[in-house]
Amino acid sequence: MVNGSSAPGHERCAHRKVRAQAALWTVLAPDSSADDLRGLARWLADGEDHAQGYTRTQAIWDDLGDVLAGQETIDDRELAVAEKPGWVRPAPIFAMAASLVLACMIGFLMLARPVQYGTDVGEQRVVSLADGSRVTLNTSSQIAVRMSDGRREISLEQGEALFDVAPDPARPFIVRTADRYVQVLGTTFSVRRDERRLDVVVLHGSVEVGDADSAKALARLRPGDRFRERASEPGPILDRPDLEVETAWRNGELMLDQTPLGTAVREMNRYSETQIVLADPGIGKLPISGVFRTGDSASFARTISLMYGLKISKSDETVVVER
Template sequence: MVRHGKTARDDASNRVLAEAALWLVRDKGQDDAKADPGRARWMAEDPVHASAYARALSVWDDLGQVAPDWKSDRAGPGLRIRVRELAMACLVVCACALGLFAHLRDPNYATRVGEQRTVQLDDGTRVTLNTDTRIVVRYDRDERHIRLDRGEAYFDVAHNAARPFFVDAGHDYVRALGTVFIVRNDQPKLEVTLLAGAVQVGSRDAEAGRPAVILAPGDRLRRDGQTQGQLDRPSLDTVTAWRQGELVLENTPLSVAVGEMNRYSRRPIQVSAADAADVRLSGVFKTGDSDAFVATLAALYGFKLDKRPDALVLSGAANRTARS
């Protein structure tokens, strides 16, 4: 896509260069031992980051070489032009860097459909993002906040009693100290599963009138945005199976199973069979492998399978003897 003569790739490249410039400004003059560890992590995320930092460092060095003589009458026209170009480039980079300061202070992490990613935050907390998930990190002196904009994430929280840890999802929050838990945000639906420790799930919306709920290990709280929520105790192996790239189904309605599989693929499964509501599934399937999933359904239940470029369509009537 082209916008005003620039491509999206150009925009992305400029953004990375501006980020590199800001890291350079923040670290310049510091000993390597005192440099912000965030820069090392940022550079390790992508080879493009390291390249951009090297380019920013090169411009910095060029400015240092010519700056002492830039006002000198002995400076030739070529040197003065070079200085002017570098000064303008520096101003542009500084403007971009200032605009990105809040972005770097509150970094965000995201995954694409079908992708998973684990990140380690500055305090040692580890977060694993499931498919199509986005989080924004905001740490200050007194509190640690993660905003889960969408998707599902596994949190292994570093203990720090002086700085409580919050996950914000829509109008709800999860407060934890030294805890392992999973939050899934499919607004208006929220699902919190506690694996270890203790968490408090509450609402920041005063009008919601929902009291805070304390979970014990093994508890799962489900809310739909309207009710107080429902507590149950699911199989934790089933809840965490996505971390091993698996989807575990236990007497699951076909519509729910298909919805779960579709989270991991841009080629959705569609079911047009009239009696599909009667079908329930049990088994272990590989997330993202929609072709194998629909092939299994077609073989078990006698559905007709139509593999289209934009969808996998199951139709026809389910075999009565195969229904659970």
């Protein structure tokens, strides 16, 4: 869990300050001098949140420009009066006013314009969010992040992620999957979403798992609990798995304990473009135990071939295991 010594109110204030600065730079940048642009470069380099804020603000500004372009233009006569000789456009005042309007609008638009983060097959990534939370993405995972002053919302679109949530009672932290939500105030937990399964595991603190459509709470989890759903099972199951096994992927490891070989192969295949194929369905029932390096399909295949006297044939994209 992230240390709670920093006040949530201070973090929100800092976040709003960055947002306002990004809005001002966005408005001023087109007419900036060389010195101003160097100042912008220094500000962008001063923190990852600065660069993220500026990028998002520019995108929103562009969207607003598209909207304004579709509106009626100022009447030619009004424009002629407004820009008659001797009239000077108050550029600094206009820029400040525009940046204030933009900063206010960003707060409303951020929820509608999420930031996407993802990993490729075999890749892991740690994402630091603006509120101080951290998200560790496992292989082939995708999240969409929406932040506002009143809510922190993450959509886990695919894959698996570990969430280390910064405490902030005023802003609930919500993770959504296709038809479930997980809500916390400050804790550490993981969520895995595949086509036919959902796992929510709590390491610290507590979370609520609920139905996304009805907003009805289904379970409240404590440290060590797992909420588990499978397409092949009639309903959700609550159990207490080995947390070391559940989080071994953070260290690039797959821990197995009398696991059917078919299940083990599916787990290994998550981490590599080279897929292991069991030619005989009966092989998939053989048990296997041990700690294996994720992404190393060739070594895993050699190990099981030596254990059970199996044959291996390789191609560019597959490792076929047969009797």
